Amino acid sequence: MKEKDKLIIETAIKLFAHKGFTNTSIQEIAHESGISKGAFYLHFKSKDSLLLSILEYYYEKLQANIFAHHDQDFQPRELFSTQLITLLDTLLEHKEFIIMQSREQAIPINDSVKAFIFKMQEDTHKFYQQGMRSIYGERIDDHLWDLSMILDGLLQSYIKLLLINPSQLETTKMVPFILRRLDHIVDGISNEEPLLTGKIVENFVQKTKSVFLxxxxxxxxxxxxxxxxxxxxxxxxxxxxxxxxxxxxxxxxxxxxxxxxxxxxxxxxxxxxxxxxxxxxxxxxxxx
Known part of the structure; x- marks a missing residue:
């Protein structure tokens, strides 16, 4: 990424977090970035395309932080736990922007943004499944999608609380707590037929994309x-x-x-x- 693009993105992130997406003008972003409004359009064709670039920037940063631990000598459970803690800590670093996104209805969700959100969701479930399989082995293969959905639901619920009041929850305690609950779920689910299979999930994904894209x-x-x-x-x-x-x-x-x-x-x-x-x-x- 070019340094000027990065400067504009980081400036916009701060302004969006402080004022909101709708109330921040391109003129303000350009001024705070030290460039003219005309120069802004040499880097981003619109505020919407800037928003997509911000999401991509965040996601690349998140991925880099999470997978930086692969080179360390961790056992599977310790590695997955460390990665999940890193995920939560990275979200906390940018909590103002995330909260702004969730509360501001006027943010444009065009097809490019929607497609990227779908990609992030698919990648996230692959990450969960790889981490769980490294811990529990092939015995969970039939239930990978069920377990992935359950883990995602647990994490999302706690993330909401974490973003609102981070001082009350420690990520280093939260993640091991959630993984211990996952241990119980894995033990209890092994004798049941899976609700979700790869084929069922693929059908859901295709139908969802056909509606929203x-x-x-x-x-x-x-x-x-x-x-x-x-x-x-x-x-x-x-x-x-x-x-x-x-x-x-x-x-x-x-x-x-x-x-x-x-x-x-x-x-x-x-x-x-x-x-x-x-x-x-x-x-x-x-x-x-």
Missing amino acids: SEGPKIQSVLKLLRQNIEEIDKHEDLLVSLDVLEAEINKESPRLPVLQGMLSNFKEYPQLEKFRKEISSIYQFKI
């Missing part, structure tokens, strides 16, 4: 039906103006969620349009 045809169909319903309403001219603005925004490469929310709010007085409001908000993952 192929919104174009679906959203166009919803907009067409919405227009038909609006045209059946008396004095619908203002509603059609809102729909035109909504449609124009949706057809952009990265629709702005506040604009979508604002236009959909203009339809809330009409019960016959409610299902379309809900469907569009569901596609773009925001509340109405």
Whole structure:
């Protein structure tokens, strides 16, 4: 990564964590980075593409920290425990940015960002499975996906608490505690049929991707039906103006969620349009 790109990314991270994604302008990022607004566009074509680069930057840093321990002389359990502690500690280092992401609905989630999030999730489960198999051996092969999901659920629940109040929880105690619970689960699951298999998970993944990475045809169909319903309403001219603005925004490469929310709010007085409001908000993952 070029040094100037890295400088812009690290500057943006600080600004996003402090002010939020929506309230931080490209002009501010450029100014704090010591460059002009025009020069910013030589490095990133938009704020959305900068967000994707930030996620990639974080992920590469996280991966480097986690796998740096491979060269050390650890037993499998000690290695996996150390890697999980490193994972949690790295998340804590950037907790302000992570909290901002989780609470700010206006962050654009375009197909590029979604695809990268899917990749991170897939890589994370591979990491969990490799770590568990190194500890428990081939006896857990049939239950790898079940155990991976269970471990992910345990970690995610504790991560939420850790990010909110890190002083109350120590990662060096949390991870061994979770791994001891995993020992009990492994012992108890061995005589049961697995709920999840590689084939079942692959089907889930493909269906999820088909929904979240192929919104174009679906959203166009919803907009067409919405227009038909609006045209059946008396004095619908203002509603059609809102729909035109909504449609124009949706057809952009990265629709702005506040604009979508604002236009959909203009339809809330009409019960016959409610299902379309809900469907569009569901596609773009925001509340109405």
